[in-house]
Amino acid sequence: MNRYGKTIRSIRIGKGLSQKDLYTGIISKSYAIGFEQGKHNITINLFEKIIQRLNMNLDEFFFLYRDTNSSLETDLWYEHEKFGRSYDIKQLSHLLAVLQTQQTPIGLVRSALVKARIKIINATLSDSKLIQPARIINPDDLLLIQSFLFTAQTWTLEEIKILANTLSLFEPVLQDQFFSQAQKSFTLYQSYDRGRSVFSSLFIHMIVELIKRNELTRAESYLNQLSDLIDYYEGAVYKILVVYLRGILQIKSGQKTAGHKKARRAVDLLASLDYSDLSAFYGAMLDRIV
Structure with missing residues (x-):
């Protein structure tokens, strides 16, 4: 953790705190000097105490650290x-x-x-x-991604992001298998804002694939899970996509006029908010279905 000391120093100075203000009761003055110079390591529990005294959380610190490194x-x-x-x-x-x-x-x-x-x-x-x-897609590239996902025993957000970006490339049996593997990490990440965003994206892609396969019951089940997951203000774009997908499911279940109206409204809203790529993709999907 010695590489984080310089970023801590920059934040401390920016907040107008002295080393005494920040480190008293956590580490000694001499150790603090070495830590901020990148010469000393520090344990995770002491590091968390320093972050708390800066009135930050770890996510915010690592965002600032990555911004400067x-x-x-x-x-x-x-x-x-x-x-x-x-x-x-x-x-x-x-x-x-x-x-x-x-x-x-x-x-x-x-x-x-x-x-x-x-x-x-x-x-x-x-x-x-x-x-x-x-x-x-190049078959060798697809096999490489597939092998990587098969090898991972415990999935973190990296594997889940990879799957969300490649789900449509796989055969249905692999889609189901990989999605099932990703779901094992769901409870771990559902209360984490970044995790909710990544899983929301994965759910959207999986629901689209299920609609293509005409597996409407499963699609609706996952759509309900997604609705619960995005019940917070950061999930606005996903809420629009939920409206869209509910419209598609209405069309597929025979309520063509109401479903088309709902899905088209969502597509138009995506376009008005400058999500032109999403608007084009889901607009084309809607046109194909109707």
């Missing part, structure tokens, strides 16, 4: 989502080039993810129809 690992998902949503092939290609310098298991998986995103975007731009991603 940017790394490929912390930027990947942000850039993957940002450039993917804007269909920025140039920036995604740059991200891929950087990732391909990482010849580690997770580095190879991340490269495969970005390559898949680039192929899907290129196919989308060349054909306005709803594409089938599994048919255009």
Whole structure:
């Protein structure tokens, strides 16, 4: 933990606190000086006491730490989502080039993810129809991602994010198997805001796949779980997608007029909020169903 000392020092000074204010009763003055210089380690329980005295939580600290110590690992998902949503092939290609310098298991998986995103975007731009991603992805890349997920015994948010971004690429039996594995971590993360967001995304993708497979009872069951999960203000975009998916289920169950109206309203709302990629994807799905 010695690498966190410099960030602690920056926050302490920014808050106008002296070393005495922050460290008294936790660590000695001499040890505090060495810690802030990056020379000393500190135990997790003492570190938590320091964070509490700064009136912060660990999430906020690590966000600030990553902001000042940017790394490929912390930027990947942000850039993957940002450039993917804007269909920025140039920036995604740059991200891929950087990732391909990482010849580690997770580095190879991340490269495969970005390559898949680039192929899907290129196919989308060349054909306005709803594409089938599994048919255009390199089989070796898909096998690499599949093997990685099979190998993981305990899933953290990294594995769940990978699955959320690749679920549509797998055959139904693997979709079910991987989703079941991810659900084992659900109770661990459902009270964690970042975890709720990641699981909300996974639920959306799984519900869409179940609708494609006409497994409407399971889709509705997961949709109800998703509704409970997003019962907080940060989940606005997911609430819109819940409305959309309920509309789709109404259409599939015979209530075509009411369902279409509900789903179309959600698509239009996504467009008005500048979620153009989501609006286009779910709009195309709606057109295909009706």
